[in-house]
Amino acid sequence: MLDHFPFYLTLIVLIVLLIMLSNKIKVAYPVLLVLGGLTMSFIPFIPVMKIDPELIFIIFLPPLLYEAAWTNSWKELWHWRRIIGSFAFIVVFLTAIAVAFIANSIIPGFSLALGFLLGGIVSPPDAVSASVILKLVKAPKRMSSILEGESLLNDASSLIIFRFAMIAVATGQFIWYEAALSFGWMIIGGIGTGLIVGLLFLKAHKWLPTDVNMDIILTLVTPYAMYIAAEEVHASGVLAVVSGGLFLSYFRHHFLTGSSRLSGENVWQSLIFLLNGLVFLLIGLDLPEIISGLQEEGFGFYHATAYGLFITFVLIIGRMIAAYGALITTLFASHFIKVADSNPGLKAPLLLGWTGMRGVVSLAAALSIPVTLDSGMPFPHRNLILYITFIVILVTLVLQGLTLPFLIKKVKLPNFNDHLPEEETKNLLREALAKESLNYLTENHKVEVEHSFHLQKLATKWEKQMTADEDPNLSERTKLIYGNILEKQRQLLIQMNNKEKHIDEEIIRKFLHQIDLEEEKLKLE
Missing domain, CATH: 1.20.1530.20 (Na+/H+ antiporter like fold)
Structure with missing residues (x-):
């Protein structure tokens, strides 16, 4: 050997x-x-x-x-x-x-x-x-x-x-x-x-x-x-x-x-x-x-x-x-x-x-x-x-x-339309995640959003459906709230995957992977 x-x-x-x-x-x-x-x-x-x-x-x-x-x-x-x-x-x-x-x-x-x-x-x-x-x-x-x-x-x-x-x-x-x-x-x-x-x-x-x-x-x-x-x-x-x-x-x-x-x-x-x-x-x-x-x-x-x-x-x-x-x-x-x-x-x-x-x-x-x-x-x-x-x-x-x-x-197989088009699926998921995140913030942390620049920035990002770089100096409280929001997003994606048969699970998993990466970034802040 x-x-x-x-x-x-x-x-x-x-x-x-x-x-x-x-x-x-x-x-x-x-x-x-x-x-x-x-x-x-x-x-x-x-x-x-x-x-x-x-x-x-x-x-x-x-x-x-x-x-x-x-x-x-x-x-x-x-x-x-x-x-x-x-x-x-x-x-x-x-x-x-x-x-x-x-x-x-x-x-x-x-x-x-x-x-x-x-x-x-x-x-x-x-x-x-x-x-x-x-x-x-x-x-x-x-x-x-x-x-x-x-x-x-x-x-x-x-x-x-x-x-x-x-x-x-x-x-x-x-x-x-x-x-x-x-x-x-x-x-x-x-x-x-x-x-x-x-x-x-x-x-x-x-x-x-x-x-x-x-x-x-x-x-x-x-x-x-x-x-x-x-x-x-x-x-x-x-x-x-x-x-x-x-x-x-x-x-x-x-x-x-x-x-x-x-x-x-x-x-x-x-x-x-x-x-x-x-x-x-x-x-x-x-x-x-x-x-x-x-x-x-x-x-x-x-x-x-x-x-x-x-x-x-x-x-x-x-x-x-x-x-x-x-x-x-x-x-x-x-x-x-x-x-x-x-x-x-x-x-x-x-x-x-x-x-x-x-x-x-x-x-x-x-x-x-x-x-x-x-x-x-x-x-x-x-x-x-x-x-x-x-x-x-x-x-x-x-x-x-x-x-x-x-x-x-x-x-040249036809498009069987088993799933929604990839871009349409991604837009649908982004919109659903933004809505869930904003609802969570307004229902649970309305006062803190008014006094926190970082939470306001997150809310603005979701409202405009844009990707913005994170400020490196997040407070522990903001990290906690953002972590809870990420978990809410994860649960929403899992629910959508179980309920919506026309959404490709592979795309869902890519979004879940991004949430895991976002959580890792929070730990390094």
């Missing part, structure tokens, strides 16, 4: 350089990282990076899932719940079934249980790649909301399939009623464990005399605690992290101070940046070891590549069919129930179907397959499964990742 430490540092520097390059040439960084890792794998004397398969999920998945849940919008998740739920569960299950039967029929000696194992690994699309691409080009908010919501849940459904398939491969049998009970417990137990652990950490933040550093450390521990606790009771650790993360994100302004939120955001951005970079680089670096394992299993390179390409083709076509199937279902259901959009058009499903890049979760699941069974026998076709997963990730990332920006520009 210590001998390779300079190499690990070099990898981190390489990640930074490749992401800088991706920003320069406007290409999604997962694509360049995979290609960079693949290129490095052919360089002689490059150390082979090996990670204990049992630790893959624990090291990478909890923080990645937790950060995704924390930054996701519960409002958007609920608004698009039907399309998100159908893609995260129904489409994942159908995809796994399709892969299972096709792999069983075309690959010699590949059992149906192994087919479901492979299906569970490659069925969930990776939202990191899609979200990065959507940030590079102008795309409707609904696309990113649906993809981010889908990614939170499809990981859980695919890994549940993966777990049951592992049991079937190891034991050679599958008892459906036991599986049904286990499936129910994994969902209910996972969600329940995540909420309970989340509530415990929420109370810890509120009741314990923590400072900013302690709060950040607790947030880093939280996803691991959720995941491990759920796995200990044989529930879904992924669902525990997702449910707990959404719960704590929703109440973030009730238990974390503004300083903790600001500092924690910076720490988490750096951590997720590093973890994502390492995972995508690992995908490319793993190729030589996977190919050598293929030879040991007796599979030729070209045959294995053909299997991988065919499975990739099945996944791409299957998602396109699912996207237009969802359109047909929506049009039919709109006659009987209220749906988020009764006529999404033909263009949106095309883009939704083309955002099926695979990545982090597929790699982690494949690498977590044990080398041997409990009996000591080698795990059947482990290296072939790893290679097919590698082909799926590489082809979908490069093919769909490089063409998606062009497709988005070419298709």
